[in-house]
Amino acid sequence: MAFIFWTDAYSSKVEEVDNQHKFLIQIIDDLYLAFQKGEQKIIQSDLLFRLINYVHYHFAYEEGLMMQYKYHELDKHKIEHQRLTVKVLDYYKDVKIKDKDISLELLNFLKDWLSDHILKTDKEMGAWLSEQPQFVTNKMP
Template sequence: MKEPTLTRMQESVSSLKKDFIEWSDALSVGVEEVDQQHKGLAQMVNELNGAIHGGWGKETRDDIIVKLLEYTRVHFATEESLMSISNYPHLKEHKKQHENLIDIVKAYVKKYNENPEASNYEFLFFLKRWLVEHIMKDDKLMGEYLIKTGSVKTKKPTSWWGGLRKPFGH
């Protein structure tokens, strides 16, 4: 086995610094509370990735998964409340997707409890794919509906010009 060179060690550290799920405006659904929660979910998946790659052990992995599961439930309750209040026409299907994810995560937890040596990467990549696809497809539709129906306030203007126009009544 080769000794790690400084270059290889730096490359390894730099690859750990890069987020597994990188947040961008492309993932925004336009609803501030939902976007903030999505950022939190992405950060927890990134934390899980760090734990797995860093070899932090089963206990740490399990703690992160429990925290992720609880936060996910809170997030889903937020979305489902917004959809219910606004009479979102796809609430039933959207809620079913949420329930399916919770069931899948519970199955992974059971798998890890039965076999602590089971691969974490399958779960990690599943979470990333599910979260990004769900946000890009289903949550964006929900966000558009909530904004179109006036059920939520849109984000504040991000440009300095947009911020200037508001005080002058434009």
């Protein structure tokens, strides 16, 4: 049984956003698998780094779309992104500098944060975007 997996309930009505969410979910699930196998070195050298890079890319993508279409909830949405970015970067520093192992607590936090954020904040964004008459592209603005 996967730790976290994609279901249609996560669908935001914006295909590219959904594809990126699927990828994020996969990274978190890979992190959990590696954690279960005790592969802390792989987590430290590769998976956490991959997560941070992809989170950064994904948030920039969503924020670009919201800016392009002048979404009224942009600021609120950005604050949620920033809070997670700070938390993940702090954790990454702990792992890199203090050589801490990844914990189940962090994995649960990531899982809960991502599903809550997608189910509420991203879905609201996607519903709004998909209703804009000029919204025609899923490409990077």
